[in-house]
Amino acid sequence: MAFTSSGNLSSAEMSTRDAIGAVNRAKRIDKIFAVGGILVMVIAMGLLFALIGDLVVRGLGRIDYDFLTSFPSRRAERAGILSAWVGSILVMLTTAFLAIPVGVAAGLYLEEYARKGWLSNIIEINVSNLAGVPSIIYGLLALGLFVYGLDLGKTILVAGMTLGLLILPIVIVSTREAVRAIPRVIKEGAYGLGADQWQVMWHYIIPAARPGILTGAIVGLSRAIGETAPIITIGALTFIAFLPPAPVSGDFPFINFDWLTDGFTVLPIQMFNWISRPQADFHVNAAATGVVLMALTLSLNGIAIWIRYRLRREHHN
Amino acid sequence: MTNMPDKRAAEATTDADQPPIPPRKEKAPLRARVENLNFYYADGFQALRNVSMPILDRQVTALIGPSGCGKSTLLRCYNRMHDLYPGNRYEGSVILEPEGENLIGPDADPVLVRLRIGMVFQKPNPFPKSIYENVAAGLRVRGVRNRALIDEAVETALRRAAIWDEVKDRLDGSAYDMSGGQQQRLCIARALAPNPEILLLDEPTSALDPIATAKVEDLVQELSKDVTVVIVTHNMQQAARISNRTAFMHIGQLMEFDETSKIFTNPSHPRTEAYITGRYG
Numbered sequence: 282m283a284f285t286s287s288g289n290l291s292s293a294e295m296s297t298r299d300a301i302g303a304v305n306r307a308k309r310i311d312k313i314f315a316v317g318g319i320l321v322m323v324i325a326m327g328l329l330f331a332l333i334g335d336l337v338v339r340g341l342g343r344i345d346y347d348f349l350t351s352f353p354s355r356r357a358e359r360a361g362i363l364s365a366w367v368g369s370i371l372v373m374l375t376t377a378f379l380a381i382p383v384g385v386a387a388g389l390y391l392e393e394y395a396r397k398g399w400l401s402n403i404i405e406i407n408v409s410n411l412a413g414v415p416s417i418i419y420g421l422l423a424l425g426l427f428v429y430g431l432d433l434g435k436t437i438l439v440a441g442m443t444l445g446l447l448i449l450p451i452v453i454v455s456t457r458e459a460v461r462a463i464p465r466v467i468k469e470g471a472y473g474l475g476a477d478q479w480q481v482m483w484h485y486i487i488p489a490a491r492p493g494i495l496t497g498a499i500v501g502l503s504r505a506i507g508e509t510a511p512i513i514t515i516g517a518l519t520f521i522a523f524l525p526p527a528p529v530s531g532d533f534p535f536i537n538f539d540w541l542t543d544g545f546t547v548l549p550i551q552m553f554n555w556i557s558r559p560q561a562d563f564h565v566n567a568a569a570t571g572v573v574l575m576a577l578t579l580s581l582n583g584i585a586i587w588i589r590y591r592l593r594r595e596h597h598n
Numbered sequence: 599m600t601n602m603p604d605k606r607a608a609e610a611t612t613d614a615d616q617p618p619i620p621p622r623k624e625k626a627p628l629r630a631r632v633e634n635l636n637f638y639y640a641d642g643f644q645a646l647r648n649v650s651m652p653i654l655d656r657q658v659t660a661l662i663g664p665s666g667c668g669k670s671t672l673l674r675c676y677n678r679m680h681d682l683y684p685g686n687r688y689e690g691s692v693i694l695e696p697e698g699e700n701l702i703g704p705d706a707d708p709v710l711v712r713l714r715i716g717m718v719f720q721k722p723n724p725f726p727k728s729i730y731e732n733v734a735a736g737l738r739v740r741g742v743r744n745r746a747l748i749d750e751a752v753e754t755a756l757r758r759a760a761i762w763d764e765v766k767d768r769l770d771g772s773a774y775d776m777s778g779g780q781q782q783r784l785c786i787a788r789a790l791a792p793n794p795e796i797l798l799l800d801e802p803t804s805a806l807d808p809i810a811t812a813k814v815e816d817l818v819q820e821l822s823k824d825v826t827v828v829i830v831t832h833n834m835q836q837a838a839r840i841s842n843r844t845a846f847m848h849i850g851q852l853m854e855f856d857e858t859s860k861i862f863t864n865p866s867h868p869r870t871e872a873y874i875t876g877r878y879g
Contacts, residue, residue, distance in 0.1 A: 397684065466723035472682055474736040475713030489726060
């Protein structure tokens with residue numbers, strides 16, 4: 282209709298009028314979408330901040346030196362989270378040492394060495410799917426395989442292995458994405474100099490992909506640190522009044538791995554345990570534990586952002 | 599350069615019936631020769647059809663032709679760059695002289711080939727490292743550890759690439775802080791540092807401004823005193839300015855190979871004539 286003249290308007294004038302109408306319509310749609318978007322965002326962020334705020338208001342006052350250095354207790358005002366945060370950190374260390382090297386190596390292999398074909402496609406789809414498997418499934422697998430099958434017990438090692446499995450797909454996928462994002466001209470430049478595949482990977486691909494790989498690893502760890510379900514499934518203790526043997530000591534050989542085979546608890550389990558008690562005082566303890574857990578998670582994410590920013594500047598200025 | 603077509607017109611009739619590859623007596627000795635080369639990409643597309651041509655020692659050989667004619671594909675055969683992507687297939691031979699070694703033969707190791715034949719790419723692609731480390735990269739790949747040796751090779755390469763004076767005070771600075779033209783000369787220095795037998799240049803000035811282009815062109819001419827250079831260019835004036843020999847390609851075939859002055863003044867093939875006079879391409 283825009284291109285047929287009618288009345289005493291020329292076809293050009295008609296077209297112009299139609300164009301103005303179309304632009305106005307487009308502007309209206311933009312405005313509606315923007316308002317809707319802001320509304321949804323305010324609701325989502327508002328809820329999140331309300332939750333965090335509530336937790337902080339109720340829990341922050343409870344956090345003091347004693348709370349961080351005491352073991353759990355039957356009396357709420359004496360109870361602390363020492364065994365929980367030490368357990369969380371030891372489990373995270375184990376998870377990181379198991380999942381990051383394996384995940385990065387798997388990602389590099391899939392991206393650089395594996396022949397592209399139906400098999401690598403199936404593996405790719407499966408790895409992505411694994412990232413979406415509910416964490417309790419990993420817990421059941423670990424209970425059947427590690428705890429009963431291999432008879433490893435309800436130990437820090439098993440917790441680390443379970444959470445390591447859980448975040449492995451995250452590490453693999455982020456490694457592959459980081460490697461894929463490296464410009465082709467950089468790889469060709471390195472190969473063009475006569476570098477072999479290992480040299481290209483070690484000296485060019487890994488350094489360039491490091492920010493992405495580290496970010497993926499830390500995002501994975503910050504997911505693992507808050508996981509409760511698989512840890513409960515493998516039977517973490519809920520009341521622990523001792524610490525595992527310290528990993529570092531003053532005597533030869535200075536490092537020991539006895540702590541790996543110790544029982545443990547972690548922050549989310551401590552929190553879960555306290556929240557399920559009837560006494561209100563324990564709920565305050567749970568909120569305080571939540572604040573500590575969230576501070577840990579946020580600072581892990583903060584480190585990820587900082588690393589990415591630092592390395593990116595190093596590489597691209 | 600602009601008066602070339604007129605000269606060509608004056609001599610057009612003298613030897614128009616020459617075969618595509620004239621059996622001329624070459625003054626310069628042979629450095630490499632391509633024989634009956636066919637190249638197929640992984641999707642089955644045949645990008646080179648029965649190409650045969652020599653590369654003369656310490657001369658600049660230019661590959662020209664319209665987009666998609668296969669000139670870059672041919673260049674990337676010399677250093678087995680196509681092997682980086684699975685499914686690509688060569689047929690025929692690329693013989694490196696005087697050894698007579700077939701670079702695309704079943705026994706040739708692509709990594710070894712690339713250690714002997716350097717390459718500079720279309721877009722400057724310095725590594726995200728210091729200027730010094732960029733130039734040293736080729737030596738490090740070869741396992742050179744001796745700091746003094748590397749220092750010397752880096753300086754020599756940067757001097758040969760005519761960029762030493764501009765960077766000697768900031769060798770530890772990032773290569774990304776250089777201008778595009780400097781980056782491309784750095785890439786040339788990087789390719790020169792390990793003393794390649796042949797230097798391949800894939801449209802090295804297509805991303806550069808005219809001044810930077812002129813510098814690279816001067817550099818290539820200077821280099822050809824002691825290095826064999828093969829350059830792909832879409833810029834005919836550039837080929838005419840800096841090359842000794844020119845190969846004109848069209849849809850995967852080598853239409854004509856001859857001395858540059860002959861190609862630009864008296865081409866034997868009507869397509870070459872049409873291309874260099876700007877009537878197609």
